[in-house]
Amino acid sequence: MIGLGVLGAGSYGTAMAIQLARRGTPTRLWGRNEAELAAMQQARVNARYLPGCHFPISLTATSDLEATVQGAAHVLIVVPSHALRETLERIAPLLGPEQGLACACKGLEPGSGRLVHEVVAHVLGEARPLAVISGPTFAKEMGLGLPTAVTVASLNESFADLIAQSLHGDGFRAYTSDDVVGVEIGGSAKNVMAIAVGIADGMSLGANTRAALITRGLAETMRLGEALGAKPETLMGLAGMGDLVLTCTDNQSRNRRMGLLLAQGKTVPQAIEEIQQVVEGVKAAPEVLRLARSVGVDMPITEQVVRLIAGEITPVQAVKNLATRPSKAETE
Numbered sequence: 065m066i067g068l069g070v071l072g073a074g075s076y077g078t079a080m081a082i083q084l085a086r087r088g089t090p091t092r093l094w095g096r097n098e099a100e101l102a103a104m105q106q107a108r109v110n111a112r113y114l115p116g117c118h119f120p121i122s123l124t125a126t127s128d129l130e131a132t133v134q135g136a137a138h139v140l141i142v143v144p145s146h147a148l149r150e151t152l153e154r155i156a157p158l159l160g161p162e163q164g165l166a167c168a169c170k171g172l173e174p175g176s177g178r179l180v181h182e183v184v185a186h187v188l189g190e191a192r193p194l195a196v197i198s199g200p201t202f203a204k205e206m207g208l209g210l211p212t213a214v215t216v217a218s219l220n221e222s223f224a225d226l227i228a229q230s231l232h233g234d235g236f237r238a239y240t241s242d243d244v245v246g247v248e249i250g251g252s253a254k255n256v257m258a259i260a261v262g263i264a265d266g267m268s269l270g271a272n273t274r275a276a277l278i279t280r281g282l283a284e285t286m287r288l289g290e291a292l293g294a295k296p297e298t299l300m301g302l303a304g305m306g307d308l309v310l311t312c313t314d315n316q317s318r319n320r321r322m323g324l325l326l327a328q329g330k331t332v333p334q335a336i337e338e339i340q341q342v343v344e345g346v347k348a349a350p351e352v353l354r355l356a357r358s359v360g361v362d363m364p365i366t367e368q369v370v371r372l373i374a375g376e377i378t379p380v381q382a383v384k385n386l387a388t389r390p391s392k393a394e395t396e
């Protein structure tokens with residue numbers, strides 16, 4: 065049985081490590097806070113980020129990065145997107161040539177707008193196998209072992225299979241794909257849409273508005289995906305529509321909760337302070353919009369979220385701006 069090293073001991077890194085270990089994969093979970101990781105290893109639970117989800121026997125929590133990377137056949141990175149480059153730079157001197165990387169970060173690099181696979185290529189080159197993992201997967205439900213499905217995408221079919229097989233089983237389904245860009249776009253854009261839907265729900269705009277935003281959010285995500293070479297069926301699948309619906313409709317989503325708090329008149333820093341975990345859509349929104357503009361794609365919902373986050377408009381103005389757009393063909 066191969067061993068995997070999971071980097072990032074927040075809610076999702078912990079849930080991923082639990083699932084791998086549950087399947088019998090010897091798994092080390094690395095986090096940067098020495099005291100917290102020692103406490104986790106002792107208590108067999110991540111009390112801060114994933115309370116109530118107990119560690120299987122083959123899971124070890126540690127703050128020893130070198131041992132985690134060098135003791136693993138392959139490495140799974142589950143830090144927030146803004147910490148991806150720093151994490152890659154830290155592990156670059158530790159990685160062996162045969163080690164593959166999987167990434168479960170849902171976002172774009174702040175500032176550069178690079179997709180996850182582009183950041184990896186920029187730091188480590190393109191020689192080693194790379195997979196990206198995405199889909200409708202709230203950490204808590206995964207950690208509790210409730211049925212869940214994800215997409216594992218890689219241009220290297222056998223690496224996608226290997227990562228999928230390491231996770232698959234016990235009610236957890238891992239599907240494979242070769243559409244890395246589609247999976248990355250789906251995972252990044254849905255967080256922006258969840259902020260939009262949270263705002264609308266926070267303003268009590270009703271179920272019709274929610275359904276319209278989700279559907280038109282999917283339409284603008286698919287336009288962007290198409291322009292970047294993604295397959296439409298990926299964006300209609302788990303990493304697209306699946307995750308969009310999940311994140312937009314359930315209050316486990318931190319992005320949706322951000323929208324709900326913005327609708328109450330809270331500022332972005334106040335909402336982040338209240339949520340206490342990463343809210344990827346805040347940093348992703350301007351990058352998604354910039355990327356869309358660079359390929360000539362119109363993303364009106366994303367644009368309103370960007371302007372609202374920047375403090376340029378209020379939730380009421382954002383709704384008015386969307387509602388007063390001229391009529392057009394639905395499939396345009």
Ligand SMILES: NC(=O)C1=CN([C@@H]2O[C@H](COP(=O)(O)OP(=O)(O)OC[C@H]3O[C@@H](n4cnc5c(N)ncnc54)[C@H](OP(=O)(O)O)[C@@H]3O)[C@@H](O)[C@H]2O)C=CC1
Pocket residue numbers: 072073074075076077095096097113142143144145147150151168169170171201202203204340341342344
């Ligand atoms: N939670 C979920 O349900 C899901 C999350 N994801 C994705 O997983 C990724 C991680 O999110 P999630 O686990 O939820 O976030 P959390 O906010 O739960 O945890 C973030 C973790 O990242 C760590 N971290 C932050 N910066 C660094 C850094 N520079 N170096 C090392 N570790 C760092 C934090 O450490 P510290 O505590 O020391 O600050 C913390 O352990 C995101 O891209 C998210 O979109 C994907 C699917 C589901």
Ligand SMILES: O=C(CO)COP(=O)(O)O
Pocket residue numbers: 170199200201202203255258307310311316317318319320342343344
């Ligand atoms: O990506 C997620 C579920 O698939 C988690 O969404 P949030 O980051 O909005 O909590």
